[in-house]
Amino acid sequence: MNDLKKRSLIDVDAPNASTGIINGRSSNILNWDDVRFPWAYPKYKRMLANFWTPFEINMSKDIKQFPAMSEREKDAFLKIIGLLALLDSIQTDYAGRVADYLTDSSLNALMIILAQQEVVHNHSYSYVLSSIVPKAKQEEVFDYWRTEPILRERNDFITNGYKGFAENPNVENLLYSIVYDVILEGLFFYSGFAFFYNLARNQKMVGTSTMINYINRDEQLHVGLFEKIFKEILKENPEYDTPDLKEFGTATFSKAAELEIDWARHIIGHEIDGLLIPELEAYIKFMANKRAEQLGFQAPFDGYRTNPLRWIIAYQEVDLGKTDFFEQKSRQYTKTSDANGFDEL
């Protein structure tokens, strides 16, 4: 019952719209007018509309500013890039593995676009590093996941969560791995994002933060896609929607927030450029609550219902298109209101 069947390359007797999100049958022909889930095509359009490449980003100011930053800022900057590079690398591979077991050609298509975006994210880290540090340093940064113990602990948490599914792909392990996915794409990037947005708020490294904003925008769509997949699997296979799964979900988000907070303390100390650790901790707990609830779990932390980093909203808005909004310096607080998707962030 717990088995997962791979999607057939072609099935002449099956319909184009699949008979189930997992363990279903589908011809594997992709006709967007004849797919199982009505949300798939709008999601496809939004993912395509996000298209960007690192080459669009002008790094000339960042190149001048990086050497002038403090040692602490530089260290935090590079360690966060090192962390993101590991997470985006394994994410590219994970997306492909999940796609193999989604018995629906349109969801496979969405996972391929998702994986392509992860490749671009990885490229962007090389692009930033090659602009600001020599080659030997770039290589060191791409090795931080191995050489920095705190980074390793945090990343092992995710990679072990993915390994369960990669080594033993069954329905339960797929569901568990999606919890880790939402932690990776929807929580573990967020103190890093806050660090870069805070630099931009101080008019530092604005090119890098623009790139981070594009990545953030992609990740929000990715979290939304995995949320849909998770919920559809449970809807079609309600026997897996168990108290154990719910307990696992809440406990895992709680543990993830703890690791994220340890990491933030390590990287930022008590304060960096006006970004205070108590505020960042509250932000991480707020995000953990929000993500847990998105998957239908109980929020792990009492309280933490509103975003304590109100200024960050302006930097995280997802539908700005490609306007170079970071150049508009006085907008930090002006666009923060409940009407502009505040609760979404």
Ligand code: ZN
């Ligand atoms: Zn990514």
Ligand code: ZN
């Ligand atoms: Zn992603």
